[in-house]
Amino acid sequence: MIIGKVVGNVWATRKDEALNGFKLLVVKPLDEYTERDIPTIVATDIIGAGIGDNVLVVKGSSARKALDKNNAPIDATIVGIIDEVDIDDN
Structure with missing residues (x-):
């Protein structure tokens, strides 16, 4: 799965x-790490x-x-809206 942000419509x-x-x-994929x-x-x-x-x-x-x-x-489908992402920086 990919985390991304919806930035527009088509x-x-x-x-x-x-x-x-x-x-x-x-969708703009995000790489938070x-x-x-x-x-x-x-x-x-x-x-x-x-x-x-964020999806x-x-x-x-x-x-x-x-x-x-x-x-x-179809190559990509949004299957969830993200409430929060926690990333461990270690």
């Missing part, structure tokens, strides 16, 4: 039919996340399984 009038009805959000800069991703949202939320994202086949859409062209 609207696509024309897209693969399998994506119809899905909310698409732009090393603070690396990781490129943004687009993820489907099944839990009602919004801009500014849990699954990728690959897990992303499709979370949606029960094994044949859809």
